[in-house]
Amino acid sequence: MLPKQEVVAMLLAGGQGSRLGVLTRNQAKPAVPFGGKYRIIDFPLSNCVNSGIETVGVLTQYQPLELNEYIGSGQPWDLDSMNAGVHVLPPYQRARGSDWYKGTANAIYQNIRFIDRYNPDYVVILSGDHIYKMDYSKMVAFHKEHEAACTIAEQEVPMAEASRFGILNTNEDGSIYEFDEKPKHPKSNKASMGIYVFTWSKLRQYLEADEADKKSGKDFGHDVLPAMLAAGEKMMAYNFSGYWKDVGTIESLWEANMDLLNPNVPLELNDNDWKIYARNQALPPQYIAATANVQNSIISEGCNVYGTVDFSVVSSDVYIAPDAVVRDSIIMPGARIEEGAVVQYAIVATGSVVGAGSVVGERPENMENKEDWGVAVVGPGCRLAPESKVAPKEMIDAEEAAKK
Amino acid sequence: MRGNNILGILFANVHDEKVHELTEVRTLASAPFGGRYRLIDFPLSNMVNSGINKVGVITNNNYQSLLDHLGSGKAWDLSRKREGLYILPPFGTENSRYVNRVEALSAISNFIVNSREEYVLLCDCDIVCNIDYGEVLASHIKNNADITVVYKSGKLPTHDSDTVTLSTSPEGRVVELLVNPTQEGECNYGMSMSLLRRDLLLRLVHECVSRNAYDVYRDIMQRNLNNLRIFGYEFTGYAANICSINSFYEANMALMLPKVREQLFNPMRPIYTKVRDDMPTRYGLGSVVKNSLVADGSLIEGEVENCVIFRGVKVAKGAKLQNCIIMQDTVIGENSSLSYVVTDKDVQIQNDRTLMGFQSYPVFIAKGSVV
Numbered sequence: 107m108l109p110k111q112e113v114v115a116m117l118l119a120g121g122q123g124s125r126l127g128v129l130t131r132n133q134a135k136p137a138v139p140f141g142g143k144y145r146i147i148d149f150p151l152s153n154c155v156n157s158g159i160e161t162v163g164v165l166t167q168y169q170p171l172e173l174n175e176y177i178g179s180g181q182p183w184d185l186d187s188m189n190a191g192v193h194v195l196p197p198y199q200r201a202r203g204s205d206w207y208k209g210t211a212n213a214i215y216q217n218i219r220f221i222d223r224y225n226p227d228y229v230v231i232l233s234g235d236h237i238y239k240m241d242y243s244k245m246v247a248f249h250k251e252h253e254a255a256c257t258i259a260e261q262e263v264p265m266a267e268a269s270r271f272g273i274l275n276t277n278e279d280g281s282i283y284e285f286d287e288k289p290k291h292p293k294s295n296k297a298s299m300g301i302y303v304f305t306w307s308k309l310r311q312y313l314e315a316d317e318a319d320k321k322s323g324k325d326f327g328h329d330v331l332p333a334m335l336a337a338g339e340k341m342m343a344y345n346f347s348g349y350w351k352d353v354g355t356i357e358s359l360w361e362a363n364m365d366l367l368n369p370n371v372p373l374e375l376n377d378n379d380w381k382i383y384a385r386n387q388a389l390p391p392q393y394i395a396a397t398a399n400v401q402n403s404i405i406s407e408g409c410n411v412y413g414t415v416d417f418s419v420v421s422s423d424v425y426i427a428p429d430a431v432v433r434d435s436i437i438m439p440g441a442r443i444e445e446g447a448v449v450q451y452a453i454v455a456t457g458s459v460v461g462a463g464s465v466v467g468e469r470p471e472n473m474e475n476k477e478d479w480g481v482a483v484v485g486p487g488c489r490l491a492p493e494s495k496v497a498p499k500e501m502i503d504a505e506e507a508a509k510k
Numbered sequence: 511m512r513g514n515n516i517l518g519i520l521f522a523n524v525h526d527e528k529v530h531e532l533t534e535v536r537t538l539a540s541a542p543f544g545g546r547y548r549l550i551d552f553p554l555s556n557m558v559n560s561g562i563n564k565v566g567v568i569t570n571n572n573y574q575s576l577l578d579h580l581g582s583g584k585a586w587d588l589s590r591k592r593e594g595l596y597i598l599p600p601f602g603t604e605n606s607r608y609v610n611r612v613e614a615l616s617a618i619s620n621f622i623v624n625s626r627e628e629y630v631l632l633c634d635c636d637i638v639c640n641i642d643y644g645e646v647l648a649s650h651i652k653n654n655a656d657i658t659v660v661y662k663s664g665k666l667p668t669h670d671s672d673t674v675t676l677s678t679s680p681e682g683r684v685v686e687l688l689v690n691p692t693q694e695g696e697c698n699y700g701m702s703m704s705l706l707r708r709d710l711l712l713r714l715v716h717e718c719v720s721r722n723a724y725d726v727y728r729d730i731m732q733r734n735l736n737n738l739r740i741f742g743y744e745f746t747g748y749a750a751n752i753c754s755i756n757s758f759y760e761a762n763m764a765l766m767l768p769k770v771r772e773q774l775f776n777p778m779r780p781i782y783t784k785v786r787d788d789m790p791t792r793y794g795l796g797s798v799v800k801n802s803l804v805a806d807g808s809l810i811e812g813e814v815e816n817c818v819i820f821r822g823v824k825v826a827k828g829a830k831l832q833n834c835i836i837m838q839d840t841v842i843g844e845n846s847s848l849s850y851v852v853t854d855k856d857v858q859i860q861n862d863r864t865l866m867g868f869q870s871y872p873v874f875i876a877k878g879s880v881v
Contacts, residue, residue, distance in 0.1 A: 390546070391803045391806075392803070393771065395801060396800045399798075401795060401796065405791050
């Protein structure tokens with residue numbers, strides 16, 4: 107038997123993330139690059155280790171190859187320990203009935219045996235599509251103090267935007283009396299962050315009941331949490347006021363990257379007390395040439411910059427040719443921006459080549475019809491021929507690029 | 511497939527006195543280089559990339575930073591169940607410190623005896639290059655050599671105090687080997703790397719010790735030129751010899767040349783180093799960076815030209831750096847101006863300071879200094 111772990115974290119990383127389009131066509135959303143050298147999953151994993159949670163189950167299902175390889179033994183996050191550590195948990199075949207993960211709750215249900223091996227008191231449920239730095243141990247302490255069955259992290263959002271979120275309506279003592287999924291007329295501005303702490307014995311019981319319920323959609327937000335509330339379990343809202351951003355869409359992914367360039371946004375990644383760990387490639391330092399012009403940007407190791415980079419996030423091993431211009435954009439690992447190309451308000455994905463003289467994206471102020479403006483996306487492995495054009499809002503994948 | 515039957519032995523300290531500025535607080539092996547590396551990263555990565563699974567690092571003093579850097583050897587994939595990294599500080603009470611290579615080899619003879627590899631590669635830490643030792647072994651076997659010495663052909667490195675030059679016969683056999691010759695200009699000079707059979711090494715070391723002879727080049731090689739088949743292997747890639755603060759400075763500056771970076775940082779044979787988990791480099795509004803090598807975790811808000819900037823360096827607004835090497839976690843204050851300056855780790859240059867050196871005489875600021 108394994109030594110007891112007080113807290114086990116389960117990270118939901120199996121969703122397709124279809125709103126990220128070409129970026130997640132061949133890889134799961136948590137493996138999408140972020141902030142130059144990171145992947146989205148580095149944030150919840152680093153938060154876990156920094157919070158003292160040493161047992162993490164990562165539930166994978168959609169395109170897991172790259173994610174599995176990235177997590178590996180968990181060594182970059184110090185999660186390769188002897189009796190705990192990170193475990194990748196795909197759905198598997200059983201003697202009697204086997205199935206894909208049918209929903210977030212079903213994914214945890216199928217891994218009850220994994221969690222039971224550690225005999226935990228609490229289980230933390232996390233998702234792999236948020237950028238934030240959070241001490242889960244404080245949230246677990248809050249959960250313990252209030253003797254709750256479930257604690258949900260919440261962040262106050264502007265009232266005008268509240269109808270885009272799942273809203274928690276609470277009593278004065280912070281206990282939840284109602285869930286309001288994307289309400290037209292929100293009663294409060296406490297948005298659920300999709301981070302839950304459960305008392306394991308309670309959750310186990312409700313997961314089994316939910317599984318038996320044929321009508322259930324097997325989802326935490328829609329099925330399990332309302333069932334717990336209806337049964338009168340104590341459910342608490344835990345306020346988190348630090349930086350937190352969902353990066354589930356192209357726009358929000360782009361914005362969250364740009365937030366790293368804004369000194370007024372409280373997302374410090376060089377904090378020695380709360381490092382964000384990532385798997386490192388062995389690359390030399392970046393070289394900024396005499397012809398280069400770099401300002402207001404983040405640039406990663408292994409880059410060779412000969413052109414202009416302004417208000418951009420440039421990932422590792424990127425080449426930016428002389429006279430190329432990159433503005434307000436995200437360039438993902440291994441991409442090449444050839445001579446004279448202009449990339450503005452765009453995401454150029456891993457391993458893409460933007461041919462000489464190409465124009466990708468456009469500045470909003472140059473658009474006649476503002477409605478047509480949006481971030482342009484060049485998908486992974488695209489090879490754009492010289493003088494190509496990618497319009498704002500357009501999303502192009504490798505096959506389309508080959509036809510152009 | 512990995513594994514090529516070679517035991518790697520690295521001498522971490524043997525050239526310490528040549529770059530005394532950097533080795534006051536560390537071994538030459540752990541001297542910072544090229545923005546994010548330590549000198550030992552080059553020989554160690556070369557060994558690992560050539561399939562060497564077992565490496566012993568001999569050190570005799572000042573080795574705290576070396577131990578800190580190497581750790582378990584994980585960063586070089588040398589933290590393994592079978593073989594891996596062995597750190598060999600002085601052991602025993604009789605000879606508290608090794609003074610030279612032969613003495614050190616004799617002191618670790620148990621380690622060598624207990625290894626299973628057929629060959630041993632001896633290597634110092636004063637050469638920065640990317641070399642495939644598999645080819646050295648192939649040449650060693652082809653020549654049916656007893657010892658293979660790696661050399662480079664070219665202008666003798668200046669400022670070096672113990673160069674070895676050699677002349678070879680047309681088939682590559684070393685016919686003459688000189689230690690500290692008065693020679694100038696083009697010649698074949700040793701790169702302080704030699705390959706030989708493990709049992710032969712043990713025999714030669716034992717013979718030397720019993721005669722109270724302790725110099726690898728004079729007592730092992732020079733004396734045995736006729737008895738042993740000593741061959742040269744010419745390395746034709748880029749190599750920099752770190753034998754003074756000037757050559758250290760020049761070797762860092764050479765990294766601005768695309769050809770040098772291409773050869774040193776060959777993606778098929780990467781140079782590994784300890785991971786620091788810094789965020790990528792941030793460039794502020796108004797920063798001007800030209801022809802410079804910049805490592806992760808830095809924050810650049812001033813002007814930087816022809817510089818090597820290590821990890822975690824801060825360059826404040828209005829600061830001007832030209833032709834400088836700025837090591838880890840140095841802070842350059844506002845409106846200060848530096849030219850031809852080498853700062854060691856953790857240096858603080860306060861606001862409005864001006865420091866100027868010259869290309870042939872860079873100003874060196876010791877670790878942790880406040881200016």
